[in-house]
Amino acid sequence: MNIDLKYTLKKTVELLAIPSPVGYTHNAIEWVRKELESLGVKKYNITKKGALIAYVKGKDSNYKKMISAHVDTLGAVVKKVKKNGRLEITNVGGFAWGSVEGEHVTIHTLSEKTYTGTILPIKASVHVYGDVAREMPRTEETMEIRIDEDVKTDQDVFKLGILQGDFVSLDPRTRVLENGYIKSRYLDDKLCVAQILTYLKYLKDNKLKPRTDLYIYFSNFEEIGHGVSVFPEDLDEFIAVDIGLVAGEDAHGDEKKVNIIAKDSRSPYDYTLRKKLQEAADKNKIQYTIGVHNRYGSDATTAILQGFDFKYACIGPNVDATHHYERCHNDGIVETIKLLIAYL
Structure with missing residues (x-):
């Protein structure tokens, strides 16, 4: 997989430089809108709450998937x-x-x-x-x-x-280091926004379509628990792209691997969808960890608590010192994008 890591890092740094604490996210959403336009994604809408939902037509329109990342920060x-x-x-x-x-x-x-x-x-x-x-x-x-x-x-x-x-x-105090590490406030979740954009760039560069129709949700209230609240009626499954946790007795993440979450503080994740993600990672030799996070929630489990009916999962790069001065490694960034490509 020919992944444009330079693009990922460039867009991560650009987005991190745009202040977007929860409730003040309009500038970040506008930045995402312009990036989608540059990638040829023309079909999207802004929700009444200020989030952005884009749509990419896939090979199979009988099944609908959605991925999300959030632009809001602490x-x-x-x-x-x-x-x-x-x-x-x-x-x-x-x-x-x-x-x-x-x-x-x-x-x-x-x-x-x-x-x-x-x-x-x-x-x-x-x-x-x-x-x-x-x-x-x-x-x-x-x-x-x-x-x-x-x-x-x-x-x-x-x-x-x-x-x-x-x-x-x-101030995010973003630093991209020559040894492959990137450290900053708010890698959660602006790094994941850049990873999704990189996935879309991969499709464009290689003239590919997703296997199924794909919605992409850029949410703006995730950090306080009501990020994704509007869903397409025909949605079959939803994957939140959010950070995994490193260090601690209940966090066995590795900054050089992608994380697939099995359970968070709200709910176990869908067994069959998690199994498909792990099988896709194994088949494509993608390095991953399995996370059970006791003080964590994602837009996916928030949605399930609202009563929506679809399969749900959460994947993302493992990040050290989350909600503090965070750090990740290029290898984990790439493995996450690989999993998006392999599964979607």
Whole structure:
């Protein structure tokens, strides 16, 4: 399989550079729309919730498959403008507050003007607070944003146009290393979006069609549990493309392999579909792991909990330190794309 890894990495980096915390994803969806156009995918629509569903005609129109990846990421929302000119924030999506300490952020106002800042503990300096700064728990109540402007009071902040409800995005700090590793915030799930685009590029470059009609869903609320909520009535099976987990007692992933999930915190995945995916991997000598993830959910199991009736699975690249400063390897990226090609 001639897979354009350079394209995958290029598109991953481009998408990672577009802020898209849950609820503020319109720019990322527009980027995906333009990429689909460039790949010759002309049939798509934007849902009322702002997600994008594309359609590619396959060889067999009597069976319908769908794959998905999500453009939304973790982030925050301004909860309160404090009297001292700092911002109290609340998270969107699940992350540990210690994982974002010291991170550079961008505040997105309703006027579309942006300001930068830093997430800090309310008692940050060991010179001032000593061991209190070291030992204080990192929680929503003990973290704040220091704005990179001359603000000393809440009124100073309001004059900038910053208000409660404004979205906050974190710097992804993307690094593509020469030894094959890529590390960044939000490989979950922007890397998977780029992998799906690479699959579509493979079809275009090789003048191929999927075996069956194929829907592609780019969701925008996955991180808070209601990403894919509109489904074609004729859908037979749905595969969410999302990250696998590395390290830990219940995560045996390998960054150089694709992950096929057997069960997450919501449900086991469909047995027959998972078996077909493993058989496709074995037949094509694709390196994979099987994941049982106890603190994890995907758009696929969210859909099943809503009562939709189709087979469902989840595959994706194994990523280390998920929902923190994440890392993956080119080999695992390629193995995931190979599995998409082999199965679809």
